[in-house]
Amino acid sequence: MSNTSSDTTGDESLITTDVETGSTDRSTAVGETAVAARDLDVFYGDEQAIDDVSIEIPEKRVTALIGPSGCGKSTFLRCINRMNDMIDVCRVEGDVEFGGKNVYDDDVDPVALRRKIGMVFQKPNPFPKSIRDNVAYGLKIQGFDGDVDARVEESLKGAALWDEVKDQLDSSGLDLSGGQQQRLCIARAIAPDPEVILMDEPTSALDPVAASKIEDLIDGLAEEYTVIIVTHNMQQAARISDRTAVFLTGGRLVEYDDTAKIFEDPEEQRVEDYITGKFG
Amino acid sequence: MTDSTESPDLQRRSGLRRLKEGTYGGFFAACAAITLLTTVAIFATLLSDAVVFFAEIPIVEFLTGTNWSPNPAGGGQSFGIIPLLIGTLVVTITAAFIALPTGTLTAIYLSEYATPNARSILKPLLEILAGIPTVVYGYFALVYITPALKATLFPEMSTFNALSASIMVGIMTIPMVSSISEDAMSAVPDELRQAGYGLGATKFEVSTGIVVPASISGIASSYILAVSRAVGETMIVVVAMGAQARMPAVREAPLGIPYINPADVLLESGMTITVAMVQIAGGDLTGGTIPYDSMFALGLALFVVTLAMNVLSDIIAERYREEY
Numbered sequence: 001m002s003n004t005s006s007d008t009t010g011d012e013s014l015i016t017t018d019v020e021t022g023s024t025d026r027s028t029a030v031g032e033t034a035v036a037a038r039d040l041d042v043f044y045g046d047e048q049a050i051d052d053v054s055i056e057i058p059e060k061r062v063t064a065l066i067g068p069s070g071c072g073k074s075t076f077l078r079c080i081n082r083m084n085d086m087i088d089v090c091r092v093e094g095d096v097e098f099g100g101k102n103v104y105d106d107d108v109d110p111v112a113l114r115r116k117i118g119m120v121f122q123k124p125n126p127f128p129k130s131i132r133d134n135v136a137y138g139l140k141i142q143g144f145d146g147d148v149d150a151r152v153e154e155s156l157k158g159a160a161l162w163d164e165v166k167d168q169l170d171s172s173g174l175d176l177s178g179g180q181q182q183r184l185c186i187a188r189a190i191a192p193d194p195e196v197i198l199m200d201e202p203t204s205a206l207d208p209v210a211a212s213k214i215e216d217l218i219d220g221l222a223e224e225y226t227v228i229i230v231t232h233n234m235q236q237a238a239r240i241s242d243r244t245a246v247f248l249t250g251g252r253l254v255e256y257d258d259t260a261k262i263f264e265d266p267e268e269q270r271v272e273d274y275i276t277g278k279f280g
Numbered sequence: 281m282t283d284s285t286e287s288p289d290l291q292r293r294s295g296l297r298r299l300k301e302g303t304y305g306g307f308f309a310a311c312a313a314i315t316l317l318t319t320v321a322i323f324a325t326l327l328s329d330a331v332v333f334f335a336e337i338p339i340v341e342f343l344t345g346t347n348w349s350p351n352p353a354g355g356g357q358s359f360g361i362i363p364l365l366i367g368t369l370v371v372t373i374t375a376a377f378i379a380l381p382t383g384t385l386t387a388i389y390l391s392e393y394a395t396p397n398a399r400s401i402l403k404p405l406l407e408i409l410a411g412i413p414t415v416v417y418g419y420f421a422l423v424y425i426t427p428a429l430k431a432t433l434f435p436e437m438s439t440f441n442a443l444s445a446s447i448m449v450g451i452m453t454i455p456m457v458s459s460i461s462e463d464a465m466s467a468v469p470d471e472l473r474q475a476g477y478g479l480g481a482t483k484f485e486v487s488t489g490i491v492v493p494a495s496i497s498g499i500a501s502s503y504i505l506a507v508s509r510a511v512g513e514t515m516i517v518v519v520a521m522g523a524q525a526r527m528p529a530v531r532e533a534p535l536g537i538p539y540i541n542p543a544d545v546l547l548e549s550g551m552t553i554t555v556a557m558v559q560i561a562g563g564d565l566t567g568g569t570i571p572y573d574s575m576f577a578l579g580l581a582l583f584v585v586t587l588a589m590n591v592l593s594d595i596i597a598e599r600y601r602e603e604y
Contacts, residue, residue, distance in 0.1 A: 083477060115480030125471035128494050138479040141489070185475070192479065 034059035034226040040094035050251040064241035072251030082110040118189030124181035126173030138192035159187035179210025199229040329576035348525035350571040367550040378450025383457025391465035410455035418519025421448035440522025440549035453506040464498020497597040504593030514554040522549030
């Protein structure tokens with residue numbers, strides 16, 4: 001999709017998202033902030049992976065994080081749901097706010113946080129369980145007491161996988177093709193109805209056809225969820241995102257703006273060089 | 281071959297190199313064949329001598345007899361395997377009750393919870409436990425566990441008893457369960473754990489709901505291996521359990537249902553199949569006598585039990601394999 005029609009940028013936090021009319025013509029008007037970072041620094045041991053990043057990510061939009069390898073974009077993504085907690089040497093300074101609450105506050109339970117923020121990984125990683133159990137896993141651990149089968153169906157439909165698997169819900173998720181597995185992982189992520197979905201290069205392990213299906217899907221997901229996607233693929237970022245954040249070496253956020261602006265007329269020469277393939 | 285040719289040298293090497301390749305292959309095959317032949321030879325020996333035994337003692341009598349006295353002072357031999365089977369089963373089941381849960385939980389701890397430092401200390405320690413000669417375990421059971429149990433829980437326990445021996449066999453097999461299970465759990469790709477954590481699973485939920493099911497075939501193999509080991513364990517049982525082939529008293533519950541009080545078996549001395557074989561082999565029996573041949577019949581019975589368990593483990597591992 002393209003967002004060339006609008007020139008509304010800057011501080012639009014007063015505009016609510018109620019006005020949105022569908023994925024293909026989502027306004028670039030930035031709605032309320034879903035996730036924000038303030039003065040965020042992340043270290044792996046002595047090495048600084050994120051350097052003083054501040055950013056406000058709007059809700060119910062697709063925000064792409066792009067940049068060369070090792071620029072810290074995946075690290076940033078994993079700060080949002082505190083997946084970095086599991087890395088012993090990882091140290092986080094500054095705030096990451098989700099719904100106005102700093103997720104690194106002492107009274108925040110990372111488990112509860114991750115139940116609000118789904119995640120899709122680079123390599124499709126369905127559990128070695130049935131398709132049904134894969135999708136229902138999040139519901140099960142969260143003690144969901146509604147109609148699990150209905151939610152499984154709804155989630156698989158949401159991930160554009162239902163028609164392909166509705167007759168084989170009890171067969172292993174690993175019997176599916178790579179692209180189907182990744183859509184299964186998306187269904188699994190949306191089943192517990194999170195507010196934010198983090199995607200860490202979700203199409204980089206897939207063939208182009210499977211990747212384009214995921215891209216179509218992401219577009220639709222933004223109607224209900226805040227999607228934050230890390231990608232190496234700049235065409236992909238341009239195609240699917242509303243906002244783009246460019247990280248460059250050293251973990252610095254160099255430019256963050258509407259996707260159209262970033263790709264057509266970036267402020268920073270370095271960003272233009274990166275986007276036009278002069279380095280990275 | 282000439283040096284003048286411009287084309288790359290693709291000439292098939294003949295002679296020495298091919299001979300060497302062939303020799304290596306033959307050598308490796310010979311090593312594999314030795315293992316195979318030994319197994320076949322052992323089985324053939326067992327079978328041929330057992331056949332001699334079964335010519336004298338009918339197989340039904342052997343399998344259903346409740347009295348094992350191969351060499352009584354006053355004559356009147358009897359070769360019933362039932363008391364030995366009971367002894368073996370009791371030791372195996374009790375040991376399994378100790379080793380399987382403890383070993384599995386240890387494996388979960390090592391694989392999922394332990395810090396790298398703790399793991400680097402604990403794993404070698406466990407492997408040392410596996411390296412202790414079993415006779416040492418046997419004396420430990422006799423000299424420490426039995427007196428301790430006698431002083432606390434079971435004052436009526438006899439000095440040689442099945443319980444102490446079983447506990448020790450269980451402890452001995454813990455490292456086997458924990459080590460193999462831990463290998464299986466560590467082999468579960470980290471992406472699966474990440475997926476679980478990403479959905480808001482706790483460490484416990486990831487360990488029990490994702491890692492353990494994904495490694496269940498490895499865990500099952502470790503169980504079967506440990507149980508096979510318990511079935512065949514000899515030294516601990518010889519030292520700590522005594523060597524009396526006893527039939528436990530069959531009691532009668534209300535409504536005339538017969539039952540065996542586990543305490544009658546566990547707190548008394550008893551004999552396993554392996555111990556019966558040791559006793560015969562350790563006596564000054566000459567070849568060709570029925571007690572001598574009975575050793576091979578027992579060996580065959582043991583072989584069949586462990587083989588059946590290995591086959592069972594393969595079936596289970598195949599059935600529950602969750603490929604990742």
